[in-house]
Amino acid sequence: MSRLPAYDTALAQVLDALAPLPTARRVPLAASLGAVLAEPIAADRDLPPFDRATMDGYAVRTEDVQPGAKLLVAETIPAGKPPAQPLAPGTAAAIATGSPLPVGANAVIPHEQSDRGFPHVTFPGPRPEPWANVHRRASDARAGQAVLQPSLRMAPHHTGIAATVGCVRPLVSGAPPVARLLTSGDEVVPPAVSTATLEPHQIRNSNMVMLAGTLTAFGAAVDGSVHLPDDPHAIGEAVRRAADEVDVIVTTGGVSAGERDYFPGAIAAAGFREIIRGVSIQPGRPICVAARSGDRQVVVVALPGNPVSVLATAHLFLWPVLLRLAGASPDLPWRDVTLAEPILPNPKREAFRPAVLAQPSQQCRPPLVRVPAWAGSGDLVHTAPTHGLVRLPLQDAPVEAGTPLKYLPWAWNTR
Incomplete structure (x- = not known):
């Protein structure tokens, strides 16, 4: 077996092999918070996409309503369901807030302004104005209209608007590196497993919550944490999926030379090239760092499974890797x-x-x-x-x- 590199040598090899992330890139929506939008985000359809009720009540044709009018309740339209039929003259449709109006209806009368009768409902009040209590189709934005403009610094309500129009990976500048966390081990169970049901050979997953907080402290955005069994197919699929979605894949366990250490094989099968595998340090000797270029750079930092090794190697390797990707100095504050x-x-x-x-x-x-x-x-x-x-x-x-x-x-x- 070849001699393992010392820490300084290994870290230099890793940093020399990596480039900062592009200034502008597409990131998961939650990771765009605080970043600057680099292109317009447009409505993919009219907003709202239909005339919708803003009150619980009855969808009506205004010409059918006058004081004392009695209309047949033709159907009930619950939230999340489309109308079954157009609204015929002389009828009303019971409707929930947010539901689409049936064709032919042009107003909603609130329940409080009716006798709530069935099968006929009576409206003692005056005729409503056309489109009363209706949020008109396209009144917010028309399909193709920009709803968010470039140079906007993304805040939570902006991410909500982007989600509304189906933009889940906006093009932004200044977003942090985005990481996916994959822990592993058949013996590892969720922290919520009770003492009464915990088997003697099982351990609770301390790495996931510890690393998620550590990644945040490093300035990364965490886009998902997944625990995997010691199964080569599950591990391979998780690595492949993460490689298409994030900048950095952080794994724990399954990285040494045992028969059930499947991460090295999965990393290689996903097209990654090992930069280092094993470093002459304690704790954390089995650490592996790999990268894939192609259309975009993706990095895997595969940490050992023992929690102190995870804590130490995350600070010694993952932290400077994230700094390099962010375009900052990778020098640690020794x-x-x-x-x-x-x-x-x-x-x-x-x-x-x-x-x-x-x-x-x-x-x-x-x-x-x-x-x-x-x-x-x-x-x-x-x-x-x-x-x-x-x-x-x-x-x-x-x-x-x-x-x-x-x-x-x-x-x-x-x-």
Whole structure:
């Protein structure tokens, strides 16, 4: 087996292989929030597409209504259903708010202005004005009319308008990288599974919620999180679908060399070229990063399955990848610190361990860090008091207290 690259070498290889995303590109609608629209968005049909009731009541022909008029209730039109027939003279149709008026009707009389009779309904009041309580077809916009203009910074109500006209991937400038999260493992179950039903061999999915929040802290837009069984077909299909829809695919688990580690094969089958596979670090040695070019660049960052490995490698690799794609400097905010207590490093791989930063009130410059004891990369609980990662030198001897080190804060601690 060839020697695995060191962290700095591996990261440089990844960043050299990637280009920033285009200034303007199509993104999922939710990811367009805050971005600038780069082309008009037009109505794909008249808005509204039919004359619709704005009140619960009765659709009528105004010429049939006068004080005391009694009309046959010919049908009931619930919301979401089209009229069964045109409205014949001398009849009315019970209608719900939002429903289309039957052909021939030109007003809606609210229930409160009737006796609600059946099969005949009586209207004691005066004749309504034509189109009373009706939202006329095309009164908002006509088919082909621009409803959103370029240079508009997309806000939530703009995404609602875009959704109304069927625009689900607007062309925008300045959108963040869009990521899809794929976790895996037959032994992994949803967090909501109760203790009473949890099997001894099962573990709850901590990676999905942790990574979703981490991606947000990195500045990415998360377009879906999916958990997959250890099944090559399901994993392959999920990778192929994500490659057509997002900029970055982030996976957890199934990336090592075991018989049931299916992500490397799925990534290759989807046309991705591996940039790195395996790095000489602890935790997170099996990490894989791959890219596909073609008509657009897509990146896969395949993280190990153990949660501390996920947390560490996301900061060490996924974060700078997202910065590169966003067109920003990929340099991470490493800081100078001093080790507070001796720690035994890994003599074979460079260790990046979760660490606790001394409180600012201690006025230490550079600040002190302490590395809490852990039970390995599956021990997520030990990270509870930590503030980031400390980089330990590759050596056999303990790292002594007072040694200057580099420290990377968790992304949510950089603000």
